[in-house]
Every structure is written in structure tokens, then in C-alpha cells.
Amino acid sequence: MRGVAFDLRRAYRLNPAATLRPEPFGALAYHFGNRRLSFLKSRQLVSVVRLLSSHESAASALEAADVPVQQWGRYAAALAALAESEVIHER
């Protein structure tokens, strides 16, 4: 499922069935339903995920977390992977 397009214009949130555990490298995400463990490999990505629910779109969460536009492609790929493992979903 890697490479699935991720629409930065849509609104997302952290899945209530998932939880984030802060770690030195970023965070671990655990989904209590599908029992999958995911890795958020930077603290900035953790900030973005935490900001999703209070922003109109993923793009505005990226802006709010001060992610440089040149890196949005990489972040979209990381968010796509988190959506695929159901850590985040559209709202």
C-alpha cells in the first residue's frame, strides 16, 4: 500500500483506537484494534500528527508545525503510511 496518494487538502485526526508514546526519536504509535506498532521518526512528525485534529487540512497542520514546503512530499508519504496502518484517519 506504500505510495498511496495522500490528500493534504483534507482534514484528518489521530484514530481514537490509537495512541502515541513519546520517544527520544519521535514517538511510537500503537493501534489497539489491529495491534500494529508504527514509528514516527521525528519529533516534528509527532507535532504534525497532534495538530491534525485542530486544523482544517493536513497542509495547515504542516504549516502550523513549521515544516518547510520542500519537505511536504516526505511528510505526505509518512502520513500516508500512518493512514494505511489506521493510526490517523479522515474526519
Next chain:
Amino acid sequence: MSAEITSLTEQFKGGLAAPICLTWELTYACNLQCVHCLSASGRRDPRELSTQECMRVVDELERMQVFYANIGGGEPTLRPDFWDLLDYSVAHHVGIKFSTNGVRLDKRAARRLAGTDYVDVQISIDGATAEVNDAVRGAGSFATARRAMDNLAEAGFGEFKISLVVTRHNVAQLDAFKQLADAYGARLRVTRLRPSGRAADSWNELHPSAAQQRQLYDWLSARPDVLTGDSFFHLSALGAPLPGLNLCGAGRVVCLIDPVGDVYACPFVLHSEFRAGNVRDPGGFARVWRESELLLRLREPAAAGACASCGLYDACQGGCMAAKFFTGLPLDGPDPECVLGHGARELAKVCLPDRPSPGPGHTRRAAAVFVPLGRLPVRAVT
């Protein structure tokens, strides 16, 4: 992607805020006396944690966001409060994966489990036939395990796990194990035999030969759906790495809480040298995990030692600490099952009395002794 995985592995070496893979053995009591039991279980220990103390540990795990615990023993279901602890843990967001020989999984227990979320069940067998299994685990143990599997399937539990430790005698049965798991809609989990607990005395007889290790590596490489708990990373020196982290997680992402509350760096090193503290100490488990000198030392970069000049060190990382320790090999040298044979050569130099003793553990006094296949079963009473 691979660069990201590498950097993550490096991060893991420095240790995490809490373990990912926490094993918690609830009791040393066991109805079986498997000859390779890593915790040398049998008799209950009078100092075992009480129900209340266990619940306090669960509370702590919840605060630390340990998402699940791998419950074992001994035979954990022999604890009269096992089901209460399971419910308490799940209600406190600590999922439970428990290992059992199946002795208490009757139809009623299976229905109860089928109705509980966040619970995984793993049934242990070490042979795909009663003959091979019972030689290691004891007479009747295969039938007990099969009955438990039947009960789980009948109750509609869904995907449970069938777990085996690879030995010289069951490598040839890997396909049969897989067929058995498939027939139940179960997942197969295959792990490595360590010379820990009672296996300190049976490892020589039981551990797979070099040719069998190769066979196992090829078999696992072709079956990524078979779980391994990352326990075969020493085989990654044979070619492409097996799926998983490929590093020793002891004290970094892994640890063990034993039935009396002692915390060890991993489930395979029940020895005073690897005891990090006790959950009854001030500050509890969290303090042991964060501040134990032993665990902090294990999170420092490891020296490759005698393996430094080997081009394959990056692949195998020097292998398993427990396997080296209990066979009397230096921790900064090759694994006893090093695929290049360096470990076997080193082993030949180790004098038996120099090996660290795992101690008698909780083995019952009248215990079954290991008998190689093909000989008559006997019982030794000491």
C-alpha cells in the same frame, strides 16, 4: 527506506522510554517440566507477587504506555487470579499476549477468551507429533495442547498462535507445524532455543546443527508470515537479513519481570548478573527501567570484540547475549551458533565448570530427565 530503518535501529540501541516487548512471568508453577524450560519452572515460589502487587504493576505499565505484555511462566493459567489479572490488565489498556501449554484451556475458558478484546493466546508445542513433542515437554503434553487448540477454534477465537522452539529433532517437521497452524487458521511462531534455565543442560543435545540452521534460514526466508520474535538475527549472516530489527533488544526494547518481581534484561538471562532490580523497590518498575545501571550499560554501544574483524558483524551483531553467557563464551565474541563456525571453535575451549550455572531454579525435585529420542523414558528421583 533502508536508511530510515538503520537509523531507527541505532535509536533502539540507545533504549526506549519504556519496553516494547515486555515479558512478564506470573508464576514459577508449572504442570510440565520441559527439559529446555528457560525459567527452570516447576514449583511455585512463595515470594511471588500477590494479586494486588500484580495490579500495581499493571497500573505502572499503563502509565508508561507499555501497550501489551507477553505473559508467561511457568504456566500462567495455574494462578487462581489469572483471569482477574487478565481482565484488569485489558481494562487498563495493557493488552495481553499469553503463552500456555493449554492445560486450563477448556471449552469454557476458550469461550471467555473469544469474548475478550486485546488478548492473544499462544499455545506451545515443540513437535508436530506427540512423539517428538512429548520427548521434550512430557507425556500427554501434545494431546493437551491439541485439545486447547480445538477448544479455541470451536469457540471462534480467531487467529491464535502456535509457538515452537526449534530443536535438532523438530527442524524436519517445520512444514508439518505450518500445516497444523494453517488447518486451525492460526499463526505459526518459531523461536530460538537458548541454553537458559534447564536448557543449560539439554542445549548440547537439542540445539540444531549447522546444516539445520541453514535449512531453517531458507525456510524462514521463504515464509515471511511466520513470526520469529526477531530471535534468529544471528542467521542473517547467511544472506539477506530476516524480517525484524536484527539486534539484541535486551534492556533496550526488551525486558523480563519474573514471578517474584525481579527485573532481568531479557527473558533468557535469569541470572544474578543480569538482574536489574525488583518492581517492589522504591520507584517500582519505571525506575528500574530508567535508572538501573545494568540496563543503562546495555544501552551503550556494544564492542564487537573478537568479531570486529569479521565482515558479517553488521549482519549478525555478534548474536545472542544469553546464548553466549550460558555456554561460557565471552559476551564480546561470537555466538555459539555463529554461522561461520567461530562459536563452535570457541566452545571447544570452554571447560564445563567455567560455565555460569543458571542454578536449580524452581525445578521440582522429582523431575523427568531428558532422554534422547529412541530410548525408553525413565524418571529420575533425586
